[in-house]
Amino acid sequence: MNIPYTVEARPDTGLHNGKLGIWLFLASEVMLFGALFSAYIILRTGSVEWPRGELNIWLGMANTFILIGSSVTMVLAWASLKLRNWAKHRLYLMLTAGLAIVFLINKYFEYSEHLTKGEGPWHSTFFGIYFTLTGLHGLHIIGGVIVMLYFLGPGAKLWERNPDQFANRIEITGLYWHFVDLVWIFLFPVLYLL
Amino acid sequence: MHSDPAEVQKSIRTYLMVGAALFVFTGITVGANRLQLAIPAAITVALLIATFKGSMVASVFMHLSHEKKWIYGCLLLTVVFWVALIFIPLFTTMDTIGTPNASQRAVPTEHSTMER
Numbered sequence: 001m002n003i004p005y006t007v008e009a010r011p012d013t014g015l016h017n018g019k020l021g022i023w024l025f026l027a028s029e030v031m032l033f034g035a036l037f038s039a040y041i042i043l044r045t046g047s048v049e050w051p052r053g054e055l056n057i058w059l060g061m062a063n064t065f066i067l068i069g070s071s072v073t074m075v076l077a078w079a080s081l082k083l084r085n086w087a088k089h090r091l092y093l094m095l096t097a098g099l100a101i102v103f104l105i106n107k108y109f110e111y112s113e114h115l116t117k118g119e120g121p122w123h124s125t126f127f128g129i130y131f132t133l134t135g136l137h138g139l140h141i142i143g144g145v146i147v148m149l150y151f152l153g154p155g156a157k158l159w160e161r162n163p164d165q166f167a168n169r170i171e172i173t174g175l176y177w178h179f180v181d182l183v184w185i186f187l188f189p190v191l192y193l194l
Numbered sequence: 195m196h197s198d199p200a201e202v203q204k205s206i207r208t209y210l211m212v213g214a215a216l217f218v219f220t221g222i223t224v225g226a227n228r229l230q231l232a233i234p235a236a237i238t239v240a241l242l243i244a245t246f247k248g249s250m251v252a253s254v255f256m257h258l259s260h261e262k263k264w265i266y267g268c269l270l271l272t273v274v275f276w277v278a279l280i281f282i283p284l285f286t287t288m289d290t291i292g293t294p295n296a297s298q299r300a301v302p303t304e305h306s307t308m309e310r
Binding site for chain 1: 199202203205206209210212213216217220223224227233236237240241243244247248251252255256262263264265268269271272275276279280283284
């Protein structure tokens with residue numbers, strides 16, 4: 001069966017189906033993270049005191065640089081496909097996946113440090129919301145890495161059969177990835193600095 | 195979103211410049227934090243910078259600066275619900291913000307002092 005509008009735009013929306021689909025998904029993601037940010041605001045404004053300086057700012061800042069860098073390489077991976085430069089696309093997508101893995105390794109060290117000091121989610125309200133927000137964000141990073149590895153591996157075959165559809169899939173992956181970066185842009189100051 | 199290769203080629207420079215700006219603003223966020231501003235001022239500055247950075251990611255990397263109206267409509271609806279999600283629970287607790295709850299006032303225990 002041929003799924004329609006995977007490449008060409010639907011006449012009514014002016015969009016291919018995948019793109020509208022990912023934006024609807026991202027809208028639900030805004031609500032998911034929005035609910036947790038709302039919980040954070042209530043917990044913080046409702047507490048008599050709130051700890052500052054519990055987290056390693058430099059590690060958080062390094063992870064911010066890593067995610068921003070990965071967003072740049074992701075958009076360049078898509079642009080390379082539009083320019084029909086397959087080698088560059090592969091390089092940028094590999095860089096994006098690599099940076100995402102470095103982010104997760106940093107997070108692993110950060111979590112380990114806190115857990116060995118007994119600062120797990122049970123320790124305090126602050127660590128409870130910290131592990132919930134960053135844990136959920138980390139799961140999104142893992143999901144993104146899996147999708148990127150798929151497009152570097154078996155999913156890459158689509159490029160030979162239907163390059164435009166493949167470019168659309170990379171664009172959709174990119175939209176998801178930039179959203180994950182965008183969430184971190186807010187998580188970093190909220191958890192590490194304030 | 196650009197589909198024409200010439201347009202895409204031009205956009206690459208914009209992507210790199212926005213990436214560089216995001217790095218700089220991350221540095222500014224951390225720098226502002228080192229100034230030890232009062233908490234309300236620190237929150238305002240950090241969130242303003244984060245909002246500016248987020249809008250750059252959304253408008254340039256996610257191509258929201260030139261998208262179709264269906265996507266804007268979908269996002270507008272999301273913003274409406276998001277604002278309700280953030281503020282309605284806050285209104286319900288506004289009268290007790292900053293006040294320890296009854297059990298904490300009655301029996302200050304070692305456990306309650308650890309709860310921050």
